[in-house]
Amino acid sequence: MTNHARQAPAWLAASQEEIRGLIQIIQAVARGHYSNDVMAFTRPGHSEMIQRVAEAMGMMMVRVEAREVRLEELIAQLQDLNALLRKNITQTVIAVANALGARDRYTEGHALRVSVYAERLARRIGLPEEDVEQIRVGGMLHDIGKIGFSDRMFSSGDFKNCDGILEEIRKHPDIGVDILKQLTFLGPVVDYVHYHHESLDGSGYPVGLTGDEIPLGARIISVADCFDAVTTDRSYRQGRSLEEAFAILRELSGKRLSSELVEAFIEEIREGGMISEAPKGIGFDRDRQIPGLRVRDDPPSNSEPLNGYGESYGKRTPPRRKTV
Numbered sequence: 001m002t003n004h005a006r007q008a009p010a011w012l013a014a015s016q017e018e019i020r021g022l023i024q025i026i027q028a029v030a031r032g033h034y035s036n037d038v039m040a041f042t043r044p045g046h047s048e049m050i051q052r053v054a055e056a057m058g059m060m061m062v063r064v065e066a067r068e069v070r071l072e073e074l075i076a077q078l079q080d081l082n083a084l085l086r087k088n089i090t091q092t093v094i095a096v097a098n099a100l101g102a103r104d105r106y107t108e109g110h111a112l113r114v115s116v117y118a119e120r121l122a123r124r125i126g127l128p129e130e131d132v133e134q135i136r137v138g139g140m141l142h143d144i145g146k147i148g149f150s151d152r153m154f155s156s157g158d159f160k161n162c163d164g165i166l167e168e169i170r171k172h173p174d175i176g177v178d179i180l181k182q183l184t185f186l187g188p189v190v191d192y193v194h195y196h197h198e199s200l201d202g203s204g205y206p207v208g209l210t211g212d213e214i215p216l217g218a219r220i221i222s223v224a225d226c227f228d229a230v231t232t233d234r235s236y237r238q239g240r241s242l243e244e245a246f247a248i249l250r251e252l253s254g255k256r257l258s259s260e261l262v263e264a265f266i267e268e269i270r271e272g273g274m275i276s277e278a279p280k281g282i283g284f285d286r287d288r289q290i291p292g293l294r295v296r297d298d299p300p301s302n303s304e305p306l307n308g309y310g311e312s313y314g315k316r317t318p319p320r321r322k323t324v
């Protein structure tokens, strides 16, 4: 072998230090750490080979970075579209739930009031915004299973003694789950709908959960649901006064409802007032405001007994545990 054959061409000559530096940069890029360090190797003073490799690397990094930026933009667009799709689906389901109002005057606006009360209570006890939002949606959807009620459920005010009526009422949380379970993005909201009639003492339905077995969101909605049930006018009685409603909540405290939640709710209503009515046509997207909702200063008062369907608060049933 001649000396000429053993020697590399001059442009290929590179020091060990140059090669080591370039390899370190390549390894950093492979780990996703982009920098301009490679450009230092394109300057005069380095061997021609090192300069060419560094220039090629620089070009490659610019293109890769441009693709990554474009990819991030596309992911952001997809996330926005996904959020919009979820919101539209949720709005559609809520619109269906609101259609219940066409069958029953009490139900009209009930879901929205429960949603607002539950949201206020969730925020008052300091839950994270994500949880507050899920509880708000749960409040809107909690009675969606009543869509499955027969017409007789909406034909008169007091029919708790009719044959099979309680059995039909007790099915509405399960029916709600059947309606919503395909909407996996709703997450815990489906559980809130399922368990909003469970009681701390196990006397609720449809499962008979006790205490902390009942999701917090469901317990919050339960307090809001109870309050709206007793303060809203029905065809057979006027809504209770604030103080009467608070007394009922406290009577149920520790039995059906969580004591801490009841006290926090009473504080919230004393400070923020109650909702007098929910106008028709309110949508889901309200930018944290509910236009048209008014705080009622002079709630109606009377002392008729509670006997509304579905919200049988105050009725005592022995503790039991049912099977699903």
Ligand SMILES: [Fe+2]
Binding pocket: 142, 143, 172, 196, 197, 310
């Ligand atoms: Fe319900």
